[in-house]
Amino acid sequence: MSRAEQPSRRTVLAAAMAAAVTAPMAVAGPAAAVAADTTPDRPVDNRAWTTHADWRSGTAQGVRPVAGPRPGVAIAAPVGTADYTDPHTGTTAAWEYATWTSPVHRLSVPSAEAIASWNAHTPAGTWLQVELRGTYSDGTDTPWYVMGRWAAGDQDIRRTSVDDQTDGKSSIWTDTFAIDDAATGLRLTSYRLRLTLYRKPGTRLTPTVWRLGAMGSDIPDRFTVPASAPGLARELDVPRYSQEIHKGQYPEYDNGGEAWCSPTSSQMIIEYWGGRLTPEQLAWVDPSYADPQICHAARFTYDHQYQGCGNWPFNAAYAGTFHGIQGVVTRLGSLTDLETLIAAGVPAITSQSFLATELTGAGYGTSGHLMTVIGFTADGDVIANDPASPSDEAVRRVYRRREFENIWLRTKRYDANGRVRSGTGGVCYLYFPVRPTPRQRRALAAVGVA
Known part of the structure; x- marks a missing residue:
């Protein structure tokens, strides 16, 4: 089984969720490139960018869409160089970078939580960062929250979540964006995701990201759930x-x-x-x-x-x-x-x-x-x-x-x-x-x- 309960994520979420009340169910918006299910049992919105057309949308700074059997986005010409000090090794290194920012996705489910996912190839000498910025139901915006700094390997950087991210309305608990007090009715209504792709300066290396998305949800607060009837053996x-x-x-x-x-x-x-x-x-x-x-x-x-x-x-x-x-x-x-x-x-x-x-x-x-x-x-x-x-x-x-x-x-x-x-x-x-x-x-x- 997993380790003991982590105060940096699950325990703190418990305190917020314990005070939550069931929000009214949102009506799904117009059809779009999104898989959303707003049934009472699953108030969840999934959006993923995976196709060549997806990667041609949004805002590109130094990246290019990659065609082929598994479309993606990769570095074309870096837009700058930045130093990164790895908090887990103390090593500071310079990295060339380029960015891709998704279009705004309006959630069909105004959400109390959101979790990003990505699939990518990061050869040695490269890594990536995923960020989320959203708009609340009160019309204000979140900061750019880091949802993860990731590489498939562990020689260049140590893959890591980022603690202590909050604006007083929402916080990041390891891998989860969460409204601090869902009982207020505040929700996340839309978001953008930003990819930053990094590589060693002077090389032609690049990460390639094939899938990027997020799942927003507003699950009713509950100790028990209705039983479902068996339907498959x-x-x-x-x-x-x-x-x-x-x-x-x-x-x-x-x-x-x-x-x-x-x-x-x-x-x-x-x-x-x-x-x-x-x-x-x-x-x-x-x-x-x-x-x-x-x-x-x-x-x-x-x-x-x-x-x-x-x-x-x-x-x-x-x-x-x-x-x-x-x-x-x-x-x-x-x-x-x-x-x-x-x-x-x-x-x-x-x-x-x-x-x-x-x-x-x-x-x-x-x-x-x-x-x-x-x-x-x-x-x-x-x-x-x-x-x-x-x-x-x-x-x-x-x-x-x-x-x-x-x-x-x-x-x-x-x-x-x-x-x-x-x-x-x-x-x-x-x-x-x-x-x-x-x-x-x-x-x-x-x-x-x-």
Whole structure:
């Protein structure tokens, strides 16, 4: 399971969400290049820039759109040079940079939270920064918030979230934009995303970004959620990996495998879609360790500020580094949504927190844990690859439908001491092919992802 509750993110969000009230549901705006679902169970707006036409829109300063089978944006001619002092190494270096800023996206769901996602190639000597600036429902603007400084590797910079970002109305909690007091009715109504692409001066290197987007949401404040009716019996053949067999390995990455639920879950689905690491990529791992790809996933999802491997966008970005795979962070509204995905052959990674008594058969409680949903039994119960298992063979679990649905979708819960804590409100990682089948495309669209 994941590390103890982080005061820099989940605990603080809990305080804000505990005071929240359910906002009135917004009416979706005109049709646009956006996947939005404003049903009562899933008040979520997803917008992603992925096509050549998308990358030709917005404001380009020193970047160019890249055509081809996976369109993107890359450095054309840098617009300047800037020094960056890595807070985790103390190293200062000069970097050439160029920027791309999206058009304004008006949220069909005025949102209390927003989470960005991106997929990119960052060869050695390059990195990128993602920022968000929005407009509130009172007509004022947020600052430019840094949503992540990221590279696939860790030799040039240490990938990192940025703490202590606030304007008194909203704040960034590791990977999540959140309205400070949702009970006031203040919401984010629109936003722009800004990419800054960096490279070593005097080179022709460039990051290439294939996907950039954000998920805005306004999930009703709740301790329980309505039960959904079973609708599917199917199980996908997803690799099974335990995080627990990695206890004590590479403790510099969030205290070793005991906290590696997120990268372990990510690696399961990456390999389901055919993603493989080469012997050269795994050469740094102690050869005596089983499943070295899990150690690799932990290292290359690690957020040096959060000091953990559970940064949601960093996991989606890691998945996007594998050929033919893209990844996003979203929220779903019920197990019916997961059934829609499983029916199309798309597994999902869910984030939940619970007491040991709230999930029969788990045998543990957790303040935050990721697991992979791979199917449903004939009775509608959830089949999950739970990495908090003593061995790879023990990873497959069956959890009661009603229990699983509630611990995943609620926004508020009580901890073992009776204090109110946050729930994720249906947060989910979705990894799927760059070229989905028609059935997969329909299933993704049905749950609000394009």
